[in-house]
Amino acid sequence: MFFIAAFVMGVVFLSHHSDNLSSEARNSIEDVYGNMSYKGRIIEIHKIRRGGRTYAIACIDLDYSNVEDFHRFDKISAFRIKNNVASLPVGFIGETLVEPAKSILESNYVEVNLQNSSKMVFYSNNKITASKDLYYRSSNLREEDLLVCDNK
Secondary structure, eight states, rough: HHHHHHHHHHHHHHHHHHEEEEEHHHHHHHHHHHOOOEEEEEEEEEEEEEEEEOOOOOOEEEEESOOSEEEESSBBEEEEEETTEEEEEEEESSSSSTTTHHHHTTTHHHHHHHHGGGGEEEEEEEEEEEEOOOOOOOOOGGGGGGGGGGOO
């Protein structure tokens, strides 16, 4: 009986801790990136394999941005704009592509937080292929990963 109670308490604690971390990340991303908006053509999406998982960074040739050069990398988020090219973390994409990762990887244009929508909208052939909440998570990336777009 004691072990069952301890197990249940452990699950509740881990769930609560995970919710707090997720809430902290959302709030941090909103504070840092909430007023930033941009759009542009996706030049290339780099796949980065680390820790047994595959992540992606989209290189975006900007048509519009309300910020100039920008660089941020910390335990929660990552993003870079340099010479009118943005390095945007797309997140975990996996080995076997499933929606929405497949749609994002096939996209050729993106609009981010236009009109303070808090959305990233991906397009292919002028049709929306995927839409997701603002995502700048640095999950398993390294700061130097943001440099993959510099020669585009």
